[in-house]
Structure formats: C-alpha cells, structure tokens
Amino acid sequence: MSKKSNLKKAIAESEKEIENLEKRRERSQSSLLGSYVNQTKPDEADVEYFNVLTELIELERDNIRKLTAELNSLDK
Numbered sequence: 001m002s003k004k005s006n007l008k009k010a011i012a013e014s015e016k017e018i019e020n021l022e023k024r025r026e027r028s029q030s031s032l033l034g035s036y037v038n039q040t041k042p043d044e045a046d047v048e049y050f051n052v053l054t055e056l057i058e059l060e061r062d063n064i065r066k067l068t069a070e071l072n073s074l075d076k
Helices: 002-037 044-075
Strands: none
Touching: 002 044
C-alpha cells in the first residue's frame, strides 16, 4: 500500500512541476509571439529558454507515464 501512495504522490508532484514549467514557458512564448507579430528576429535567449523548458516538460511527462504504468501494474 505504501508503494501505491508513494507513486501517487510522485505523480502529483510531477503534475505540479509541469504546471510550473508551463507557466514559465508561457512568458517566453509570449515574447516569441511578439517577435513574430512585429516581424522581428526573436532574442536567442528567449528561444533557448523556450526550448529548454519544453524539453523539461517532456521529461516530466515521460516520468508521469512511467509512474502511471508502474502504478497500474500494481493494481493487476
């Protein structure tokens, strides 16, 4: 039972981390969109920040998938 609760807790923590990362990514995304609308070249730092955050989000999503699969295997 403890393993299940630990997995559920880890999934919830990953979900919160994704929310935080997505909020941070929205800021750089709006900057990139502003550059697009104004037809200017985006700042390389904004592009890099967006790409790094996107990759971190994908890693967290992979982590959730693994944890969920492990949790589901315990239910069987």
